[in-house]
Amino acid sequence: MASASAGKEASLKDATLFVNVPFCIEAPRYAHGRYLTGDGAAKRKYLEAVMREVASLGDVLEGKRVVAVRIGGGSPSVVSPDQLGELMRLIRAELPMAHGAEMALEAIPNTVGVPSLTGWGQGKPSRVELRVGAIHLRDLDELHPPYRVSDIQNAVLFLDKFGMNNVSVSLVYGLPGQTEASWRQTLRKALDLEPYEVAVSPVSPADGEGLAQERQRALYEVASALLGERGLVEYAVGRFARATGESAYVKALASGADAVGVGLGAVSCVDGMAWRNTDDFEVYCAGSDDPEQVVRDAAQLDDEARAVLVARRALCLSEGVEAERVSAAVGELSAWEAEGLVVCEDGRWRLTSEGRFAWQWRTWAL
Known part of the structure; x- marks a missing residue:
């Protein structure tokens, strides 16, 4: 019976699920996209709409298995931990999840603690993507996030205490005034946290405020060399991981899995059909489970x-x-x-x- 079940699962097409939770404490510097800073009522309203959309995905995922889920966007960890846990439980219960499917949650350090981890734990996340940005003090000040170095260190300690060891740390290079020395310090301090993965990304050229392109390229090469020396392999562009730290979500998308997006402005591409959800908060919350209301720009790709x-x-x-x-x-x-x-x-x-x-x-x- 187990063999038959495994054979049936193997015959299904792989799919990934991205859940966009665009709320944050304040819009991050040097980042693009739509960020929301609503109150508790707005966050609850939005998560309820997201859960309705998740529950309506039966037809979209017909003949497929979800191999990886990523809950990201703004800073998902700023919404109710219990509601996030409920969302993850719903995904596991309602969708055709592959055995051992990854459940990744993006978090900012100052939201990680006993209450949040207790709430998230109800949904059994298997990976936490900790958005750090920088650890060197001057560079961290340039990013101006709502957390400090002590919050980063405490977050990792709490995650370890709760058995959530598959941690990815994301860093930003090319900040105004950033030097090779400050970047090396951030990389070394990130490695001291013993993450399974370190992901690096540049300040967007659209900002026109970061370092010049060639200087950013030099910092990317510094990261590649330093992380490689410490045993982290660049399995995907800007993503350096230990043997068990690679993102199943990234690898599945790169390997051809269908992409299903849930939430405000989320993009999907399934069986050659591409579409995106509305960017209108009220429209989405009112009709998240009705494609006729929320789907925009649907097109069949040649x-x-x-x-x-x-x-x-x-x-x-x-x-x-x-x-x-x-x-x-x-x-x-x-x-x-x-x-x-x-x-x-x-x-x-x-x-x-x-x-x-x-x-x-x-x-x-x-």
């Missing part, structure tokens, strides 16, 4: 568009993507090759060193 999407996702992985798998995107890939961003060797397209940084800078990647 073969070339699908191949380009597959290529852009898959290229973030260190092993790249099989050329045959993205043959319909050869025109765009050849253009990237002419720019020195990708190379095709042994039947696989891979990012070059220049391409990995370009992928980080979001100048051409999806």
